[in-house]
Structures are given as C-alpha cells and as structure tokens.
Amino acid sequence: MEDIFSALVKDFVDETQPIALEVGAQVLKLEEAWGVGEDGKALLRSLRSGLHTIKGNAAMMGLSPVAQVAHVLEDVCARAAEVEPEDRPALVQALLEGGDLLVMLIRSAPAGSLDAGRADEFVARTAVSIEAARAAGASAGLAQMPTETGAAGVVTSAPSDGERGSARIADGDVDELLELAGEAIVGQTELLRVHARLLRGEFEAGDMEVMDRVLTGLGRTTREMRDRLLRVRLAPIATLFGRYGRYVRDLARERGQPIELCIEGGGTAVDRAIIRRLSEPLVHVVRNAVAHGIETAEERAAAGKPVKARILLGAGLREGRVQVTIADDGRGLDMQAIVAKAKAEGIDTSRYGEQDLQRLIFHAGFSTAKTVTELAGRGVGLDVVAGVVQGLGGRIDVRSTSGQGTVFTLDLPVTVSLQKALVFGVDSETFAVPTGFILDTVESREKDLQEINRVLLLSWRDDFVRATDAGRLLGCQGLAEAWARPYAIVLQAGNKRGALLVDWLSGVQEIVVKPLDAALLGCRMLSGATVLAQGKVVPILDCVEVVRRVNRTLQPERSGETKAEVVYDVF
Amino acid sequence: MSSEERNAEAMAVVAAGKAETLLAFADALVAQGQRGQTQAPAEVRQYVAFFLGETEYAIPILQCREIVRLTTVTRVPEAPAPVRGVVSLRGHIMPAVDTRLCLGLPGAPPTPRSRLLVVEVTGRLFGFIVDRVARIIKLSVPAIESSAEGTAPLGVTGAVRVGDGTVLLMDADLLLHARLGAVAPNTRGEEA
Numbered sequence: 001m002e003d004i005f006s007a008l009v010k011d012f013v014d015e016t017q018p019i020a021l022e023v024g025a026q027v028l029k030l031e032e033a034w035g036v037g038e039d040g041k042a043l044l045r046s047l048r049s050g051l052h053t054i055k056g057n058a059a060m061m062g063l064s065p066v067a068q069v070a071h072v073l074e075d076v077c078a079r080a081a082e083v084e085p086e087d088r089p090a091l092v093q094a095l096l097e098g099g100d101l102l103v104m105l106i107r108s109a110p111a112g113s114l115d116a117g118r119a120d121e122f123v124a125r126t127a128v129s130i131e132a133a134r135a136a137g138a139s140a141g142l143a144q145m146p147t148e149t150g151a152a153g154v155v156t157s158a159p160s161d162g163e164r165g166s167a168r169i170a171d172g173d174v175d176e177l178l179e180l181a182g183e184a185i186v187g188q189t190e191l192l193r194v195h196a197r198l199l200r201g202e203f204e205a206g207d208m209e210v211m212d213r214v215l216t217g218l219g220r221t222t223r224e225m226r227d228r229l230l231r232v233r234l235a236p237i238a239t240l241f242g243r244y245g246r247y248v249r250d251l252a253r254e255r256g257q258p259i260e261l262c263i264e265g266g267g268t269a270v271d272r273a274i275i276r277r278l279s280e281p282l283v284h285v286v287r288n289a290v291a292h293g294i295e296t297a298e299e300r301a302a303a304g305k306p307v308k309a310r311i312l313l314g315a316g317l318r319e320g321r322v323q324v325t326i327a328d329d330g331r332g333l334d335m336q337a338i339v340a341k342a343k344a345e346g347i348d349t350s351r352y353g354e355q356d357l358q359r360l361i362f363h364a365g366f367s368t369a370k371t372v373t374e375l376a377g378r379g380v381g382l383d384v385v386a387g388v389v390q391g392l393g394g395r396i397d398v399r400s401t402s403g404q405g406t407v408f409t410l411d412l413p414v415t416v417s418l419q420k421a422l423v424f425g426v427d428s429e430t431f432a433v434p435t436g437f438i439l440d441t442v443e444s445r446e447k448d449l450q451e452i453n454r455v456l457l458l459s460w461r462d463d464f465v466r467a468t469d470a471g472r473l474l475g476c477q478g479l480a481e482a483w484a485r486p487y488a489i490v491l492q493a494g495n496k497r498g499a500l501l502v503d504w505l506s507g508v509q510e511i512v513v514k515p516l517d518a519a520l521l522g523c524r525m526l527s528g529a530t531v532l533a534q535g536k537v538v539p540i541l542d543c544v545e546v547v548r549r550v551n552r553t554l555q556p557e558r559s560g561e562t563k564a565e566v567v568y569d570v571f
Numbered sequence: 572m573s574s575e576e577r578n579a580e581a582m583a584v585v586a587a588g589k590a591e592t593l594l595a596f597a598d599a600l601v602a603q604g605q606r607g608q609t610q611a612p613a614e615v616r617q618y619v620a621f622f623l624g625e626t627e628y629a630i631p632i633l634q635c636r637e638i639v640r641l642t643t644v645t646r647v648p649e650a651p652a653p654v655r656g657v658v659s660l661r662g663h664i665m666p667a668v669d670t671r672l673c674l675g676l677p678g679a680p681p682t683p684r685s686r687l688l689v690v691e692v693t694g695r696l697f698g699f700i701v702d703r704v705a706r707i708i709k710l711s712v713p714a715i716e717s718s719a720e721g722t723a724p725l726g727v728t729g730a731v732r733v734g735d736g737t738v739l740l741m742d743a744d745l746l747l748h749a750r751l752g753a754v755a756p757n758t759r760g761e762e763a
Contacts, residue, residue, distance in 0.1 A: 514662075517695055517697070518695070519654065519747075519751040520654065523647050523649045524649070526647065526648065528664075531662055531664070535659055536645075537643075537658060537664060539645065
C-alpha cells in the first residue's frame with residue numbers, strides 16, 4: 001500500500017514540479033511584457049492553465065495545501081488583467097512568492113511533511129487582498145496586497161534536489177527502443193543457428209556471409225540503442241539557465257540597478273547529471289559577475305556605457321562538446337589585485353602572461369572583491385567551481401578585458417556517462433584516468449627523479465612535481481620500485497599537481513563510466529569503474545583525491561620498510 | 572538493465588496516464604489480497620544451498636537473483652575487508668563479497684567450482700563468492716522458525732536438519748548490514 005502511495009506521490013512530483021517551476025519564469029515574462037506595454041493575456045492564460053493542473057493533481061493526491069495555494073494564485077491571475085499598471089508590481093510579487101511556495105510544498109510532498117501553516121498564511125493573506133480588491137471594484141486592483149519580505153528567492157538559489165532522479169521517455173521512443181531490442185534478438189537467433197551447425201561440424205557455403213551480415217546489423221542496432229538511451233539522459237540547457245532569470249532579477253533589485261539577462265543557445269542538449277551538478281557552481285559565477293563585474297550606474301554612465309548592464313548565458317556545441325559562456329559587460333577583472341595577491345603568495349608573476357594571471361582566480365583564495373558585500377564573499381569560491389567542472393570532465397577558462405567585461409567559458413562533455421580516459425597499468429593491474437586531469441604523460445628516467453627528505457620529485461618542464469609510485473599508492477602486490485617505472489602521468493586537480501609512476505600506458509579511449517556501489521564509498525581514490533573489451537573491469541581514479549594523496553605520501557624509509565605513510569602536506 | 576541502474580541518476584519513468592497508475596494500484600491491491608490468502612499454515616520456503624568448505628549453508632531463494640560462474644574479480648583499492656573487488660554482471664558493476672570472510676571463516680582461493688550468488692538487497696546487487704552451489708531445498712516455515720536458537724555468527728539465522736546433514740540458514744541482508752554497514756539505497760551516483 002505504502003509503496004503504491006509513494007509511487008503515486010513521486011509521479012505527482014515528477015509531473016507537477018516542472019509546471020510549478022515554470023510559474024516563476026512565466027511571471028517574469030509577464031512582468032517583462034507589461035514593461036513593454038503588452039497586456040500579457042496569453043501569458044496569464046498559460047499561467048492559469050498551469051496552476052489549474054497543479055490544483056487538480058494536488059487535490060487528487062489529497063495534498064490540500066498545494067491545491068489551496070494553486071487555487072488562490074489562479075484567483076490572482078484572474079484579477080491580473082484588470083489591475084491598474086501601478087498595482088502590477090505587488091501582484092507580480094505575490095505570484096512569485098506563491099510560485100516559490102508551490103515549488104517548496106511539492107518538493108516536500110514525498111517526505112509527507114507539508115508546511116501547511118505557511119500555505120494557510122499565504123492563502124489567507126492573498127485571499128484577503130483579493131476580496132478587498134473585489135469589494136473596492138474592479139479597478140482597485142491588489143494595491144493593498146501585503147507581501148512577505150525576506151522569504152522569497154530561496155528556491156532559485158538552491159534548485160538542486162527537488163527534481164532529481166528521473167527522466168521522461170516518450171511512448172514513441174520506448175517503442176523504437178523495443179524494436180531495436182527485437183532486432184538484436186533476431187540477429188542473435190540467426191547467429192545461434194549458424195553456431196549450432198558449426199558445432200555439428202557442418203559448414204554451409206553461405207554461413208560466412210550470414211555471419212558478416214548479422215554481425216554488421218547487430219553492431220548498428222546496439223550502437224543505435226546506446227545513442228538513443230544516451231539521449232534520454234539529455235535535457236536542454238535552458239532548464240539550467242532558466243533558473244538564473246529570477247536570481248539575476250533579485251540581485252538587480254537588491255542593488256537597485258537594471259540588469260538584462262540574455263540567453264543564447266538554450267536548446268543545447270546536455271546530460272541531466274551535468275545540469276544538476278553545475279546548477280550551484282554557476283550561481284556563484286553569475287553572482288560573481290553581478291557583485292564584482294558590474295559597475296554602479298554612475299560608474300557606467302561615466303564610462304560612457306549603457307546604464308542597463310548585460311549578462312549573457314550562452315551555450316552551443318563545438319566538436320562534440322558543449323561550450324557554455326557566462327559573460328558580463330562590467331569592469332573586467334581587477335588585475336592589480338590579482339597580481340598583488342599572487343605576489344603575496346610568493347608567485348613570480350613575471351613568468352606569467354596576462355591570460356595566465358587571469359586564470360589564477362580559479363585558485364583558492366583569489367577572490368578579488370575589495371569589500372565583502374552582501375552578494376559576494378559568501379558560498380563557494382571559483383576554485384570549487386573549477387573543481388566541479390573538472391570533475392565532470394570539462395575545463396573552465398576566463399578572459400577579461402579591462403573596462404569591457406569578463407567572459408567565463410566552460411568546455412564540457414555532452415554526457416558524463418561517456419568520458420575520455422587514459423588506461424594505464426601498474427604491477428599486474430589496470431586503471432583508467434579521465435583525460436581532463438592529465439597535464440602530460442612522459443617517460444620517467446631515473447635521472448628525472450630525485451628524493452629529498454623522503455619526498456619524491458619528478459623534474460618536468462623546468463619544474464618539479466611531487467611523484468608517487470602508483471603501485472604502492474593503489475596497494476598493488478608488486479615489488480617494483482618507483483625508480484623502475486618507465487612512465488609518469490602528470491596530473492592536475494584544482495591548483496595541485498602530482499605525478500603517478502606507472503608501468504605502461506595504453507591509448508586514450510572513450511569509456512562508459514559506471515558508479516560504484518555505496519558499500520565502496522570508502523574507496524576515495526576511485527570515482528567509478530568501466531568495462532573494457534573482453535569484459536575486463538577497470539577502476540577509474542578520482543584524480544582530486546589521488547593528487548591529494550600523492551602530495552601527502554612519503555617514500556619508504558631506506559631500511560626497506562615499504563608500507564605507505566601518510567603525513568601532513570609538506571608543500 | 573539492472574535494478575541499480577534503474578535507481579541511478581537517469582532513472583527512466585515511462586510517462587503513464589492516470590488510468591494506468593490507478594490500474595497498477597488496483598493490481599497491487601489484488602495481489603496483496605492473494606498474498607494474504609496463501610499464508611496458509613504449512614507454508615514452504617525455498618532456499619539456495621551452497622558449500623563453504625564442508626559446511627552447507629542456504630539463503631532464501633527470494634534474495635538470490637541468479638547464480639553465475641566466478642569470473643575475474645577486479646581488486647578495488649581500500650575496499651572494506653570482505654569485499655574482494657568488483658565484477659561485471661552483463662555490464663553492471665557490483666561488489667564481489669567473500670562469503671567466507673563475511674562469516675569469519677578463513678579465506679580460500681577460487682576453484683573452477685566457485686560461484687557467485689547474485690543477491691539483491693534494497694535494489695542493489697551484490698555477488699557472494701561461494702565454494703560451490705549445492706541444490707535448492709524446501710523448508711517448512713515452522714522448521715525455519717524453530718531453528719533460530721542459540722548463538723550463531725552474524726548473518727546466520729538458524730540451522731535446520733535436512734536428511735542426515737545440517738544446513739545453516741543465512742540472511743544476506745543481515746550479513747551485508749553487519750559487515751558493510753547500513754545497506755541503504757544506493758546514493759553514490761548522486762554525489763556532487
């Protein structure tokens with residue numbers, strides 16, 4: 001019984017949450033339409049129909065707080081066409097607040113803990129103002145609508161959990177997949193017949209052709225099945241960008257400055273897992289643009305720029321990868337502050353070009369804000385953003401022109417389930433490293449290695465990188481020493497580098513990333529596993545952890561003790 | 572597609588109309604009614620019996636999804652003690668658990684008769700490495716219930732006499748719980 005109920009609630013959330021999330025976006029469009037003198041009737045109609053669906057679904061599930069909120073919002077929409085323009089902001093505010101409340105309530109539906117009190121309060125407050133408006137006649141509008149302050153805005157800044165975990169497949173796609181599966185089975189049956197004959201020692205003239213034909217067909221069928229299933233994982237990146245519309249609007253209000261948000265290439269399809277994991281880091285980049293990038297209205301006017309600032313979120317496909325752009329037309333990065341900070345950290349800035357200096361902002365502690373405002377100075381840093389992007393098999397870059405703005409570019413794979421990885425071997429074991437973390441692979445000669453205070457260093461491109469024997473780090477059973485490994489893989493994760501000394505390297509290949517069971521959560525050096533040809537299972541290294549360990553592992557004592565030791569960072 | 576993949580991030584929900592949801596609901600109610608009826612006093616449960624050394628063990632057939640030949644186990648650095656590594660079951664990666672180590676017995680190298688009992692616990696798959704699979708046995712519920720006496724290793728829920736021998740009853744769920752910590756639905760893939 002309970003299972004069935006929770007399945008029904010899950011269906012309800014899957015079906016209704018997207019509509020509720022859409023409410024906020026539509027209200028913003030409505031505000032915009034009103035702003036340019038349109039009547040917004042079509043938007044109001046679509047808002048009402050969405051709210052009506054939510055109401056109906058919620059009532060069917062017995063979730064009356066949701067139904068009541070949706071109902072009262074429907075009423076607000078019904079009055080909206082008649083209100084005076086000066087009353088519109090209050091109405092927009094009420095709709096936004098109600099939309100947030102719906103999202104929150106629907107999200108908590110599976111847990112069974114609906115905040116009925118808040119729903120009641122909102123419904124009562126809003127209903128009262130509607131009644132008041134009605135009593136005062138159609139033209140009085142909702143001017144007296146009291147608004148709750150401070151409570152809104154939470155939803156868009158933390159959009160990660162509520163809508164996770166499911167994708168919808170159109171019935172047609174299911175049919176096509178079934179058809180492909182059917183084709184594969186037919187192919188297999190044909191092969192079995194030939195196989196059986198060959199087992200009996202009978203060989204017919206056409207057998208070879210049959211096998212060729214069937215195998216070619218099977219190859220095509222299975223590839224197509226994989227491609228189609230991969231597509232199920234994809235969603236337009238607009239679902240990610242859309243979340244920032246409200247956020248930028250709120251930031252703009254907070255700063256009392258007009259900001260225009262442009263979205264380009266919203267239809268670009270990306271893995272849902274990527275959208276989910278980028279959602280929060282990107283909030284930070286957008287906030288960064290507003291807090292650090294965009295000047296005050298006076299500064300903009302003085303610089304001869306349009307007072308209305310512009311933030312662009314763009315996406316597009318290039319060479320099979322997704323390029324995401326977050327651009328602002330603000331003042332650009334504060335290069336002096338970056339250089340000063342770098343010098344304070346003991347970095348020789350004369351060795352870096354302008355572009356490399358700009359990239360320093362992805363290192364921990366390089367926030368350049370002069371004053372910690374309400375907007376900036378909170379939450380994650382750009383180093384964390386870079387880490388998330390890298391973890392997804394992507395790269396982040398920045399390019400800034402003083403006085404003209406800053407552009408962040410993210411280069412991401414379309415899907416995280418497929419990654420490019422380098423396969424290597426150490427002792428008798430095989431592992432894979434995602435190529436996004438690999439700086440270089442080199443032959444490791446004994447003269448390139450030196451040991452100082454039990455710290456092993458690899459000389460690499462006029463620099464030294466800490467190195468560790470991969471066999472020892474990964475607990476392999478071999479006896480070979482670090483000095484004897486013929487190759488080194490130089491890794492970079494965040495701002496840390498480390499080299500793994502290995503026995504052999506095989507080419508870079510595309511691998512299907514599979515998660516490890518939660519029972520193996522303690523295996524922090526692995527991020528998953530993949531299956532290579534002949535069904536060989538190969539663990540995939542979690543490079544962030546591996547690089548961290550490389551920088552903490554000391555060489556064994558000369559006495560022959562070979563146990564790995566972990567100490568605090570020496571560097 | 573294995574059940575864990577179904578739980579994974581890209582779980583596919585086939586769009587179903589309300590009528591279908593309600594029908595499924597009705598079906599479940601009917602099934603529940605039938606299950607109630609079959610709970611007759613002399614219920615018989617089936618077990619998969621296997622050997623570890625000379626001792627015969629058995630787990631409920633309902634916990635066991637399939638039995639496969641033991642293929643190469645890939646070692647996983649820093650895996651908890653009873654986990655020998657991971658194996659691929661038609662492309663799905665699952666932990667291979669050494670049943671001997673789980674029960675506190677000395678380990679033994681795999682032989683051609685070694686098998687992997689694929690067990691499903693809360694939607695996750697685990698492979699239990701056993702020395703060899705013996706047979707399917709049927710036990711009546713009273714016999715099972717009266718067997719749970721005395722002290723037994725973790726995960727062993729009782730002992731029953733079958734013919735001349737004794738079979739130790741094992742609960743894979745309890746065993747995993749005790750040896751690998753709480754077996755909650757898989758969340759690893761969801762990590763940020």
